[in-house]
Amino acid sequence: MTLKIYIWAGLFGLALLSFLSLFIGVIELSLADLWHDPAAFELLVISRFPRTAAALICGSSLAIAGAIMQMLVRNRFVDPMTTGTGPGAGLGILIVTIFFPAAPLIVKMVLASLTALGASLGFLAIVQRLPPTQPLLVPLVGLVYGGIIGAGVTFVAYQADLIQYISVWMNGEFSGVIQGRYELLWIAAAVALVTYFAADQFAIVGLGRTASINLGLNYTQVMLIGLVAISIVAALTVTTVGMIPFVGLVVPNIVSRLVGDHLRNTLPLIALLGALLTLASDIVGRVLRHPFEIPVGTVFGVIGTLLFLWLLSQKPRHE
Template sequence: MTRTEQPAAGRERPATAAERASTATTRAAAHIPAQLPTRGPRRRRSPALLLALALGALLVVGVAVAASAGPAGIGPLEALGAILARLGVGESPLGAVDDAIVVDLRLPRALAACAVGAGLAIVGAIMQALVRNPLADPYLLGVSSGASVGAVLVLIAGLGVLLPVAAFVGALAALLATLGLAAAAGGATPTRTVLAGVVVASAASALVSLVIFWGADGDAYREILAWLLGSLAAITWPTALVALVGAGLALALLPTGRLLDALALGDAAAGALGVDARRTRWALLVASALVTGVLVSVSGAIGFVGLVVPHAVRLAVGAGHARLLPLSALAGALVLLVSDTVARAAFDPRELPVGIVTALIGAPVFAALMLSGRVRT
């Protein structure tokens, strides 16, 4: 029995060695430092995604605060409840008068501020890429000056109801004049286009000054001054819808990020990548100017949003336009929403044109960016 059991015991020895090897491996693994992952590195969330989520959340809060800010004593949660009730979610916690104040007066203005801010920021980023100039903004081609001519003419004539239409027609006329002058001067290169825009803007500004000098007085003068400084005070639901249409047109330009990246490399490099630089630049210039014309027809010329916001966002996520454009839209919407709320509520019962607030904020911010060396030149 002993001799027959010995081979069996001998056959068990390899299993015991395997167990010892497994135990040694387990012990060795136990000495692996805790900071070294054994299942591969975890994927970190993109800074661009985190920034987008943060800006989106702030926008929702900002709209609720903007809809509640004012002398009526309405809280942000009550304003949000009234807005949701109009969308069919729950019941409004407000009475009929306060509900109308929130939904019919303050909400369209808040949405228009978001739409105009988003559109201007997108167009500003696109213009900076097209002309390769860090000082480019949506008004570079004289569009705002042309819109001002149309707006001033109808305000002096007492036809304020036609102001958005007249401003858009003036903006379109300025765009055609700029592109025509650039083409007549030898082709719409970035430099010629910018120079043509300066010429058209100067001529339109002179015409505005002449019209105001000869024809403006009393209430017309105050209306003209408010519009020229940029104001959302006259926003109603119809004009808010116009602003939302303009923002929608601007959002339709978001897929052009790859084309803008190619143009940033120069026309020769863009051609090597299969991008027709000349046609692409013309198309984007025209589209950007038309978007600006729609937005300006509602809000007037609001400065610094389209200039500063793209630079600030570029610091956070880099120069890639696939990220820069949508994040600039969110940041621009938030900046103008906050600025308009401050302009409307901070000095109650008087109201500042929102263009003054954006200039007071934008000028020192842009100066700080310049002094830090963060603005591309």
């Protein structure tokens, strides 16, 4: 199958799931209700559409952020949520909650972005000291590094009696998304869109520092732009819906196996597949224990783990 066929198939699947998402929930809603019941239309506008849009934006932007991080680190087994960036954003939220509890959401987002950027820079500094002949050390170190940050956040939250509060941010779920509480995610969508225009630069960075400089690229500047974009996406996602693991890990790898590694050409498909899997996980979480819900972070954690194990078991694509 060609790239265009995959994209058209993804668009069709995304449209179908989006339609289903608008009419699945605790309160029954149908197309007929929208015509004669103003309350049904209000439910659609206030709750169902924002939730669907949030799932689409989070899935696509996290998948793109994962693809960029894999290029910057030059490793296929990394993801912003499992290498310290996501826990770093949670640290920023915790700091704001303790010292500035009345701060608006935009302040939480800014500080979470800064702490996420600091965590990303720390991870990058550690990765550069690892032997390039041992690629599996990078994800292992990332898991340990992110675990240390997450453990620190949990410890401080426990001391401040905020453990239940911070646990909401550490496990992504869309049940609390309503009109007025998700709009900052459009910034993440804009950042993900902007990265498309720098895709070629990120691909060159993936060749390594020496090759990038020899090709005339400002290596440090492009690295910083990529890390800032990843940090903003992670911070906005964690601030709005919480951490959703494995999206940025498995989606770029699946797309790479299907259509190759040309970043500019594959980014639209990466965004589509990330949105598709995230929305599908959200729908599954709503249906499995109806009328109760399973957080999308839990559902995608299971699906992402199975997909990741499948990817590890596959032979190299061009063997």
